[in-house]
Amino acid sequence: MAFVTRQFVRSVSSSSSASASAKKIIVKHVTVIGGGLMGAGIAQVAAATGHTVVLESLRRMSKKKFAENPKAGNEFVEKTLSSISTSTDAASVVHSTDLVVEAIVENLKVKNELFQRLDKFAAEHTIFASNTSSLQITSIANATTRQDRFAGLHFFNPVPMMKLVEVIKTPMTSQKTFESLVDFSKTLGKHPVSCKDTPGFIVNRLLVPYLLEAIRLRWLLLGILVRQAN
Numbered sequence: 001m002a003f004v005t006r007q008f009v010r011s012v013s014s015s016s017s018a019s020a021s022a023k024k025i026i027v028k029h030v031t032v033i034g035g036g037l038m039g040a041g042i043a044q045v046a047a048a049t050g051h052t053v054v055l056e057s058l059r060r061m062s063k064k065k066f067a068e069n070p071k072a073g074n075e076f077v078e079k080t081l082s083s084i085s086t087s088t089d090a091a092s093v094v095h096s097t098d099l100v101v102e103a104i105v106e107n108l109k110v111k112n113e114l115f116q117r118l119d120k121f122a123a124e125h126t127i128f129a130s131n132t133s134s135l136q137i138t139s140i141a142n143a144t145t146r147q148d149r150f151a152g153l154h155f156f157n158p159v160p161m162m163k164l165v166e167v168i169k170t171p172m173t174s175q176k177t178f179e180s181l182v183d184f185s186k187t188l189g190k191h192p193v194s195c196k197d198t199p200g201f202i203v204n205r206l207l208v209p210y211l212l213e214a215i216r217l218r219w220l221l222l223g224i225l226v227r228q229a230n
Helices: 017-021 037-048 070-081 090-094 108-118 137-141 175-187 203-229
Strands: 029-032 052-055 084-086 099-102 127-130 150-154 164-169 191-196
Touching: 029 037, 029 099, 037 052, 037 070, 090 108, 099 108, 099 175, 108 127, 108 137, 127 137, 127 175, 137 150, 150 175, 164 175, 175 191
Parallel strands: 029 052, 052 084, 099 127, 127 150, 164 191
Antiparallel strands: 150 164
């Protein structure tokens, strides 16, 4: 699971705290909790784009981009890793986290338990986001007390190479939260697209019917071949 923590740089008006709270948040510090395939990729792209990253657990990632230039690849890895520190205690880092991106197992109960626990330790301004590709964001957000600061942030594998990011806005997600996540995605060099909290969002909503149709055609072809053989 990944926590993206960033120290949001806010424009605070001395005359009105209300107007300051309406400003978009610029994420600078990212905390990634969980060094699995997606979490490690999110940590990599965040660190490579100048963000300071705290990583709970780090896994070696292949650098296909530099397959023909190992020296450049090593320099890239060293520079990226220099921006990453590690931690084994989620609660100890989320108290100063600006953005938490979860990328753990696709199990609603597990995600709800995680966010419910983190909600107690995270700062009030902290935005929560899930990298889920199949579960309803609203159902996950309901486990917290910050539905207005909760959204979906769906990256694609492999994260360092894939440019698309789906930013999922629930009926409770504030415009400030949505715009902050769009801006964050852009700083990673990604192309964010807005979508509603519907099954499959955009890509999987198109992909699954496409795959099912391919399966139906295969079975249809096999049936024809069997009849011809008989």
